[in-house]
Amino acid sequence: MLYIGGCTLPAVNHTRDLGITVLSDLSPSLYVIDIVSKAHIRACLILRAFMSRDIHLLKRAFLVYVRPIVEHNSVIWSPYTARDIDAVESVQRRFNKRLPTLRNMSYNDRLRYLNIPSLELRRLHTVERVWGVIT
Secondary structure (H helix, E strand, O other), rough: OOOEOOOOOOOOOEEEOOEEEEEOHHHHHHHHHHHHHHHHHHHHHHHHHHHOOOHHHHHHHHHOOOOHHOOOOOHHHHHHHHHHHHHHHHHHHHHHHOOOOOOOOOOHHHHHHHHHOOHHHHHHHHHHHHHHHOO
């Protein structure tokens, strides 16, 4: 138990700081689950809302409306477990698999065709730019 001024501080399993939920073991897993859920919902809304099936228009909508959700403060919460990394990457993987004419291509081929990097690669470059090293 911790006390401040005679008052007992409650023990919690997670807390929110700078908008990021962190577990008591400093894992961002709870936050990753939250942002992945929000990003999947927004990506599905884009596909439902746009009448056009133009791949480049849908790609642009994804880059503008979904990618910021999964990249906001990524330097702070950058996932380090394979499960969290895959969960974040699944947002982009699932979205571009649903684009017309790209369904039968592999994920890496779709990224090359769309000329966009993986979310993991973008996170690593951002961390390198900010901290000067790749973790």
